[in-house]
Amino acid sequence: MYGQGKRITTAAGLLRWAAARLREWPEPAREARRALSLACGANGVLPTQLTPWEVCRFRRIVEARARGVPWPALEGTTAFLDFEVLVPPGVFIPRPETEELGELALQVWRDLPDSARALDWGTGTGVLALALARARPEAEVWALDVSRRAVAAAGRNAQRLGVRLHLLRSQSFARVQGAFHLIVANPPYVPTPHLSRLPADVKHQDPRRALDGGPDGLRWIRELIVHGPRFLLPGGYLLMEIGPDQGGAVLRLAKAVGLWSEARVLPDLSGQPRFFWGRRC
Numbered sequence: 001m002y003g004q005g006k007r008i009t010t011a012a013g014l015l016r017w018a019a020a021r022l023r024e025w026p027e028p029a030r031e032a033r034r035a036l037s038l039a040c041g042a043n044g045v046l047p048t049q050l051t052p053w054e055v056c057r058f059r060r061i062v063e064a065r066a067r068g069v070p071w072p073a074l075e076g077t078t079a080f081l082d083f084e085v086l087v088p089p090g091v092f093i094p095r096p097e098t099e100e101l102g103e104l105a106l107q108v109w110r111d112l113p114d115s116a117r118a119l120d121w122g123t124g125t126g127v128l129a130l131a132l133a134r135a136r137p138e139a140e141v142w143a144l145d146v147s148r149r150a151v152a153a154a155g156r157n158a159q160r161l162g163v164r165l166h167l168l169r170s171q172s173f174a175r176v177q178g179a180f181h182l183i184v185a186n187p188p189y190v191p192t193p194h195l196s197r198l199p200a201d202v203k204h205q206d207p208r209r210a211l212d213g214g215p216d217g218l219r220w221i222r223e224l225i226v227h228g229p230r231f232l233l234p235g236g237y238l239l240m241e242i243g244p245d246q247g248g249a250v251l252r253l254a255k256a257v258g259l260w261s262e263a264r265v266l267p268d269l270s271g272q273p274r275f276f277w278g279r280r281c
């Protein structure tokens with residue numbers, strides 16, 4: 001942060017320093033510009049000179065990026081499909097593959113009757129529930145999570161986006177009433193023994209409860225496949241994200257339960273088995 005003994009305060013000098021500090025990232029110059037923009041609250045046009053306070057803030061952001069802290073955690077927001085959500089600390093940061101689950105869910109959702117009811121199990125910031133509610137404002141969409149922070153985040157995001165969600169703090173289905181046409185879920189599915197091997201950004205930013213799928217990773221997936229049918233209307237759908245190596249186990253489980261008339265595992269855009277698509281008998 002010092003050039004020839006003097007503290008750097010010009011944007012050009014700071015960007016050079018940051019790009020060198022972030023050289024491990026694929027696009028260091030871009031990273032540096034994004035950090036500068038965040039530090040200065042700049043909307044498009046970057047300043048040429050920074051105040052001491054902005055320099056300090058910039059340095060903190062660059063150091064956090066160097067440690068692997070993801071952008072949504074620094075910026076407090078992230079994009080999902082065609083909208084943006086707030087991501088408060090302690091709430092799971094939505095991932096791009098879940099946007100694909102959102103698109104699958106929207107395809108099913110658009111064809112359901114006017115009185116359609118949907119449940120987003122483990123809503124986090126509310127992204128899946130919000131996508132459904134935005135597509136059909138007249139329908140009834142429930143956003144459920146065991147985490148108080150997550151339920152509050154989903155409520156705040158709904159308010160910001162001007163959509164109506166029914167919020168429910170519940171341990172799995174414990175407080176759920178009635179039956180739904182569609183259940184969507186991105187449950188925790190990382191096997192407990194693998195948690196310590198996750199990349200630093202995932203391990204340190206996302207709450208453990210959002211990731212931990214129990215000893216075999218299937219604890220909550222099993223819950224949804226075994227108990228989900230009780231909360232679905234006949235012909236109702238369960239669309240759920242799973243780990244890429246869990247497809248076989250999930251299909252065997254669905255067959256053993258005997259309450260699914262259709263059960264498939266669909267790939268994500270990279271061709272990895274990633275989504276369970278089930279229809280209740």
Ligand SMILES: C[S@@+](CC[C@H](N)C(=O)[O-])C[C@H]1O[C@@H](n2cnc3c(N)ncnc32)[C@H](O)[C@@H]1O
Nearest residue numbers: 092094098122123124145146147171172186210
């Ligand atoms: C992987 S995150 C998914 C969040 C959001 N649906 C998304 O895709 O961004 C899993 C979510 O499930 C919630 N969760 C974990 N165990 C739960 C349980 N037993 N009952 C309800 N929610 C649970 C976590 O708090 C977390 O918000």
